Amino acid sequence: MSAPDILSPEFAADPYSAYRTMRDEHPLIWYEPMQSYVISRYADVEKAFKDPVFTSRNYDWQLEPVHGRTILQMEGREHSTHRNLVAPAFRGRELAEKFVPVIEQNSRELIDAFAADGKVDLVDRYATRFPINVIVDMLGLPKTDHEHFHRWYTSIMGFLSNLSGDEAVMADGIRTKGEFSDYMIPIIAARRENPGDDLLSTLCTAEIDGVRMTDHEIKAFCSLLLTAGGETTDKAIASLMSNLVAHPEQLEAVRADPSLIPAAFAETLRHSPPVHMIMRQPSEDVELSGGTVEAGTTVTCLIGAANRDPERYADPDSFDVHRSDLDQGRAYTAGANHTAFCLGRHFCVGAMLARTELETGIAQLLDAMRDIRFTDGTPPPEHGVFTRAPSELRLTFTPA
Structure with missing residues (x-):
């Protein structure tokens, strides 16, 4: 069987069948349209995330045109220093004391707007709005600017997931970079002069060994x-609620x-990850299942395939909140045994923020909604290749 075509309609409709073929028969593919190798086995993806030979130099062309230079492009001491500048705000006491009330309030406001209706498209009314509103409020920016941030978010995600190279999408993303910079740089300058108790002020004043982030590093x-933070949490909420409603006994176990x-x-995150592919670039030739990857080439790591590898998980295509082969104690750490947040030194710095948002949001949704069912009677299809989740989630419920 020939290797699946990642940009085909068939792949977009059902990547999981393609992932099985890749893992079994084509664990290493050179995919010409993306100028990238593609890997799909858990062991190979884990190696690409953990082995120091794999760098994030690919982000120089993948992210920098739309974000500027970010922590993801940094390596070694520079990466460690910048990660330590931002990480404290996303873990432990600071996250709990400063931002849990912000998370709770934003979730409650969105739910209150539809809780009495008995029906909702949870993607439109909640999932796409909740994490972005939280981030805007954490940064201490005006609530009146929420819609600007939704537009910028949509544009930047379009750029990042533009695997086919659509020029209009690229141009819109680059234009958004300019608009976002024009908006943020004056605010950053003002926070340096008059810091408050918000995340943006924390970023402006954080210092390690005399090193501070520049205005453009903070903006990036x-x-x-x-x-x-928006895309992963947005799609995780939609997929988690869809998975639970599709498995009523598990929904009731979580409610109880x-x-x-x-x-x-x-x-x-394992079964239906928000992000299905992340890229890396080795600094020297490296052996993976199926052959050698040359130094300097791009490697596309298929998270969605690795997380359903039967060599790693029993019955990997089944959703099971009681799964014994997923380490719950490490699920939100760099030592996790799923690949949805990456692994190793570039493990997602916002993992605990995402967990806190999901814990809060799902608990409040289940409190407000009883007897939840799909309005159309069946689970909605997932959409997307780079990122993936239901694009709408129409639910009918009994108001609590």
Whole structure:
């Protein structure tokens, strides 16, 4: 059987069947349209994320045109220093004390707007709005600018997922970079002069060994946070709720025991990850299943394939919040045994923020909605290749 075509309509409709073929028969593919090798086995994707020979130099052309230079492009000491500048705001006490109330309020406001209706498209009314609103509020920016951020977010994600190279999409993303910079740089300058208690002020004042982030580094991080934090949480909410409604017994187990929400989120990250592919670039020739990857070439790591590798998981195509081969203790750390947040030194710095948003949001949704079912009677299809989730989630429910 020939290797699946990543940009084909058949692949977009059902990547999981293609992933099986890739893992079994084509673990290493040179894909000409993307000028990239493609890998699909868990062991290979894990190696690409953990082995120091794999760099993130691909982000120089993949991210920089739309974000500017971000922490993802950095390596070694520079990366460690910048990661340590931003990480404290996304873990432990600071996250809990400063931003949990922001998360709770934003979720509640969105739910209150539809809770009495008995029906909702959860993607449109909640999932696409909740994480972006949280990020805007964490940064201490005006609520009146939420719609600007939704537009910028959509444009930047279009640029990043533009695997076919559509020139109009590229131009819109680059134009958004300019608009976002024009908006953020004066605000950053003002926060340096008069810092407050918000995340943007924290970024402006953070210092390690005399090193501070420049205005453009802060702007680039905010741009990255907007898309990486928005897109992953947005799609995780839609996929998690769809998975639970499709498995009523698991939905009721989570409703009865909200401490299972992190397990349901971790299993969604494995089974239906928001991001299906991440790229890396080796600094020297490296051996993977199926052959040698040359130094300097791009490697596309298929998270969606790795996370359903039967060599790693029992019954990998089944959704199971009680799964015993997914390490819940490490699911939101760099040592996780799923690949949805990457692994190793470039593990997602916002993983705990995402977990906190999901724990809060799903708990509030289940409190507000009883007897939840798909309005059309069946789970909605997933959409997307680079990122993937239901594009709408029409639910009917009994108001609590």
